[in-house]
Amino acid sequence: MGAKATGESSMGASKKPTWRRVVTYAYVLAILVLARPEPPWFWVGFGISLPGMLLRMWACGYLHKNKVLATGGPYAHFKHPLYIGTFLGFLGFLVGVTTLHPPGSYLALAGFPVFFLVYFIYYLPKKNQVEKDRMLKRFGEEFLRWDREVPDFFPRLRPYKAGTPQRFQWSGLVRNSEIGMFGVYLAGWVFLFLRMRGLF
Numbered sequence: 612m613g614a615k616a617t618g619e620s621s622m623g624a625s626k627k628p629t630w631r632r633v634v635t636y637a638y639v640l641a642i643l644v645l646a647r648p649e650p651p652w653f654w655v656g657f658g659i660s661l662p663g664m665l666l667r668m669w670a671c672g673y674l675h676k677n678k679v680l681a682t683g684g685p686y687a688h689f690k691h692p693l694y695i696g697t698f699l700g701f702l703g704f705l706v707g708v709t710t711l712h713p714p715g716s717y718l719a720l721a722g723f724p725v726f727f728l729v730y731f732i733y734y735l736p737k738k739n740q741v742e743k744d745r746m747l748k749r750f751g752e753e754f755l756r757w758d759r760e761v762p763d764f765f766p767r768l769r770p771y772k773a774g775t776p777q778r779f780q781w782s783g784l785v786r787n788s789e790i791g792m793f794g795v796y797l798a799g800w801v802f803l804f805l806r807m808r809g810l811f
Contacts, residue, residue: 639704643803646708648806653807655707656703656704656708656709658703659699660699660703661703663699664696664793664796666685669684671693672779672780673783676786679777681777682757683776683778687770688767689767690764691739756773757771
């Protein structure tokens, strides 16, 4: 979604230390320290995670906080490319660190059900409703048309077309703090690769 009124944009811009962030970062750090990644799980996980992060970058190129409703790029196919990108990125991470060696294996396996339950049962439904209310207040009829025609999570094949055509802007990656996030993502995977090769 396109403005700061959307939870997607605020998700990329807000850096406030919430309990969810603290727990997530602590879990990821523990996984990185304890993980002993093995092929082919590492490569399968990377193959899942990379498209998710590229999807996030594509979406951020269309976000203009507090200015316009993003309806171009991935937003022409579904409403929440940032959420789906984050989901694929974290799912790929969990797959990539899958191993049969405890204690890392216990942490990785425990992460699957917790992640799915929290993300799909609690977080997404709540955020989706909050965003819809905010977007309706901010963009009115423009949002209603887009909301009626574009699905939340499962993309439509034919892109939504309405209003002024929108173009991808590389500056959007900086504007929406995505460059730093992608850098952290790459650093994490490089670290796991080096661990897999026995260099750490």
